[in-house]
Amino acid sequence: MSMNLSVNNREVTNMTFDFPDCGGCKTCELACSFHLIGEFNYKNSAIKIIENKDKSGFSVDFLDKCDFCLNEDEPFCVQYCRESEKLTEFLNKFTRCTKKKEDKLKGGLGDE
Ligand code: SF4
Ligand code: SF4
DSSP: OEESOEETTEEOSSEEEEETTOOOOOHHHHHHHHHHHSSOOGGGOSEEEEEOTTSSOEEEEEOTTOOTTTTSSSOHHHHTOTTHHHHHHHHHHHHHHHHHHHHHHTTOOOOO
16 A cells, blocks of 8 residues: 555556456456446546566555545445455545545544
8 A cells, every 4th residue: 555656667646556357357446437427438537556676566545535435335436346345444444544534634533
């Protein structure tokens, strides 16, 4: 897990998790874009799948525009992922850290 670091020489400003079991299908990206804008378009996704430079696996990166699918029964990215349990774990960590950051910005103490 990392924040504001370089992953595979790519600057990330959000949260990135190593995800060795991810198959790289990017269904989560399409599902996310459908949730956000009602269209299937990788460019409009709040979740990004990054392949390691040495092709050894993938990382998952959540962007700030992720709204946690609060208005859905289950996050769209998770619904269509074959590794949904692990993806849920990452999403929950991202959600907690984002909330903590927002609380700090508002002058609160956060929830951890
Ligand atoms: S849907 Fe799951 S397995 Fe497929 S790319 Fe996304 S995180 Fe990886
Ligand atoms: S939880 Fe975030 S990344 Fe996942 S589908 Fe919803 S908006 Fe996209």
